[in-house]
Amino acid sequence: MQSRRPLFALSLIIAVALAHASRASGQDYPFPSDDVPGMKSPGTATTLSLLGTVAPLGLTMAGVGQAEGAPAWLLLGGLVVGPSLGYFYAGDTKGALKGLGLRTAVLGATMGTVAAICSSGCSIWGDDNGSLAAAGIVALAGLATTTVFAIRDIARADDTVRARNERIALAAVSVDVSYVPEVRAPGVVFTLRR
Numbered sequence: 001m002q003s004r005r006p007l008f009a010l011s012l013i014i015a016v017a018l019a020h021a022s023r024a025s026g027q028d029y030p031f032p033s034d035d036v037p038g039m040k041s042p043g044t045a046t047t048l049s050l051l052g053t054v055a056p057l058g059l060t061m062a063g064v065g066q067a068e069g070a071p072a073w074l075l076l077g078g079l080v081v082g083p084s085l086g087y088f089y090a091g092d093t094k095g096a097l098k099g100l101g102l103r104t105a106v107l108g109a110t111m112g113t114v115a116a117i118c119s120s121g122c123s124i125w126g127d128d129n130g131s132l133a134a135a136g137i138v139a140l141a142g143l144a145t146t147t148v149f150a151i152r153d154i155a156r157a158d159d160t161v162r163a164r165n166e167r168i169a170l171a172a173v174s175v176d177v178s179y180v181p182e183v184r185a186p187g188v189v190f191t192l193r194r
Contacts, residue, residue, distance in 0.1 A: 038168050042158035045086035049154040052082030080104055083150045086157030090164050099153040103146050110142025 056078025060071040080103045087096035114135045122132040179186055 045157040049086035052085035083153035
């Protein structure tokens with residue numbers, strides 16, 4: 001029973017995120033998005049960020065890479081890099097690197113603090129004056145903070161694509177005042193550039 005809990009949690013996270021991705025991909029635009037080149041799917045951005053984060057977690061739980069320390073580095077790599085994949089897809093390199101840098105800084109500070117706490121020794125079996133407990137609390141707080149930042153970036157990936165698509169749509173549609181000779185009156189001309 002205990003081994004099924006992480007798989008259930010992983011399945012629940014994937015189901016919620018895919019439901020969010022399907023809602024995001026149903027975003028309505030005033031004209032078909034296929035008419036304007038360069039438009040991207042908000043759902044794809046969310047899915048890329050989600051899978052880039054969750055797939056390493058699933059592989060870690062499945063025990064892929066049984067080499068010493070490989071699952072931990074795979075998990076941390078997914079947690080740091082994965083949420084940025086949707087931003088890279090959207091062409092928002094600045095946003096992707098900002099999130100990646102923030103998560104890396106939090107994890108780096110966490111590892112540095114844990115290393116400093118345990119520099120005099122963190123013993124599971126002996127008396128360590130509470131240093132093991134303090135290191136554990138710092139590690140959990142850092143991992144929780146990084147996870148919150150990752151979830152935030154996954155949830156906002158579709159917004160980045162929507163903002164990009166709106167900029168493209170505004171640049172692709174122009175409105176001009178024109179003279180209409182058939183009715184001998186001014187008129188408005190809408191142009192959709194492809």
